[in-house]
Amino acid sequence: MSGTPKRAPAERKQRHRILVIDADADVKTMLAETLGEEHYELIFRQSASNLVEVFAETPPFDAALVEIYRKPDSFLELLPSIRERCPKTEIVLISELEGMHLWTEAIQLGAYDYVPKSLDREELRWVVLNAAGRNHRI
Numbered sequence: 001m002s003g004t005p006k007r008a009p010a011e012r013k014q015r016h017r018i019l020v021i022d023a024d025a026d027v028k029t030m031l032a033e034t035l036g037e038e039h040y041e042l043i044f045r046q047s048a049s050n051l052v053e054v055f056a057e058t059p060p061f062d063a064a065l066v067e068i069y070r071k072p073d074s075f076l077e078l079l080p081s082i083r084e085r086c087p088k089t090e091i092v093l094i095s096e097l098e099g100m101h102l103w104t105e106a107i108q109l110g111a112y113d114y115v116p117k118s119l120d121r122e123e124l125r126w127v128v129l130n131a132a133g134r135n136h137r138i
Contacts, residue, residue: 015041016132017059022067022094023047027117031065034125040132051078055086063090063112063132069097076102076109083110090131094124 016039020031023046031042043061045054055064068075075093082091090112095102106114112131115124 015039016062017041017043018128018132019043019045019054019057019061019064019066019089021045021047021051021054022065024067024117027067027094030121030124031128034121035128051075052082052085055082055089060086061089063092063128063134065092065094065128067117068093068095076105079106079109079111090134092127092131094119 018031018035018040020028020042022028022044028044035042043057051066055061066075079091082089091110093102093106093111093114094117095114096117103114112134113127115127119127
């Protein structure tokens, strides 16, 4: 027997799972470049016909960045059921449509944030990273 203590296996940090629903290839490229893949697993969907099921994928997502464009009200109507089914997934809505009423309604219905698509890269990165880490803080 050796007097050398055994070392515990190195802890592997958990990667945040981030769902991105956006048809814009530039957004996909920007997020992949900005967030990298070291600590984040990015799952991209161009669209989702059944959003509630997509959000309920196992293992759960830490955050979701969802583009709403044509009919923001349709997604906002689904938001409470998505939040109920996936309470630990922080949802960030992104849209070319800007307006305080959309932001206010999205937050009231359970979104983590609502950001305009014109938001610069660093600000968008900050919002997504904070949303993804929200449930992992002590």
